[in-house]
């Protein structure tokens with residue numbers, strides 16, 4: 440049976456990718472004024488004892504389920520009540536930078552329908568630390584809904600080296616008290632200097648500074664690091680291991696895997712079209728296998744005690760479950776929601792319970808890393 444979203448999608452897809460995004464944000468802001476209506480619309484319809492099987496305890500927090508939204512969808516933390524009302528277990532807002540940024544010139548987001556993918560070079564547009572922190576303070580937080588906040592260095596090639604570290608630390612100091620978990624985005628492919636910190640020589644001083652500031656504040660908020668996807672499924676793990684070990688030595692609590700990819704390997708979209716689109720981070724289905732491979736690798740490397748947030752190409756309940764079985768304790772959606780619509784959320788929750796039954800498992804947490 441066609442869903443409401445599949446009927447509306449051709450209309451929505453007539454707008455530019457960014458235009459459709461703004462429309463969705465506007466609709467979300469309207470919708471969250473009536474959270475009761477949203478809750479009724481997005482009811483997964485699971486009896487309480489079945490829904491409880493999806494609960495996850497990790498990062499010192501209780502999640503009602505392991506499905507959240509990925510960074511970039513709510514960069515300015517405008518929709519936190521809505522994410523809770525539609526049945527998600529958590530949301531990751533941001534990336535937030537110390538200074539506001541308009542991002543790159545438009546157009547900067549593109550659909551690749553033949554690949555169920557997107558390419559974006561948004562360039563870390565966001566309202567900036569002070570505005571967004573103030574918004575989070577005044578919005579009020581839905582109960583039992585962990586807030587993950589993602590921070591990034593201000594998009595300004597003039598802020599580099601020690602100044603870049605200081606810029607990150609400014610955001611960490613302001614946002615640690617508001618976050619349940621803080622993510623350091625060191626893997627954005629969309630600014631000339633966005634990946635500077637995904638290099639051991641740069642990451643070590645950054646982590647020292649952020650973890651040092653956290654210690655001085657007496658904060659126990661867990662800090663995660665968001666990584667780039669590997670170039671292939673059978674990647675050489677040397678470089679990743681170096682980064683991961685460095686993170687573990689410095690008290691990082693876990694990883695978000697993965698960010699978007701810079702390459703265009705194996706796409707169905709014709710190369711002329713890709714050339715016309717130009718540079719940007721690739722997200723969606725073509726990322727799934729590589730992102731899963733990295734989750735599996737991380738799980739083997741760091742073990743079950745270090746949570747991994749799996750993201751990249753998750754567009755079905757089965758894909759979410761695969762990522763969990765590969766080693767992800769939590770999973771996040773972005774491009775999958777663009778192609779499947781918000782009905783993907785209740786559908787995933789219902790189906791996860793069926794998949795647990797199929798595999799003779801009691802709780803979703805029992806599935807983490809079974810195929811790791």
Ligand SMILES: Cc1cc2nc3c(=O)[nH]c(=O)nc-3n(C[C@H](O)[C@H](O)[C@H](O)COP(=O)(O)O)c2cc1C
Pocket residue numbers: 509510511512514533534548557559561563589624627665697698699722723724726750751752753771772773774775
């Ligand atoms: C338009 C767009 C903007 C994004 N912005 C951010 C961002 O600000 N910070 C970040 O860490 N990741 C950002 N991402 C990456 C996503 O969080 C996610 O890692 C990536 O899209 C892979 O997941 P997906 O295949 O489910 O989309 C963005 C992705 C898209 C498509």
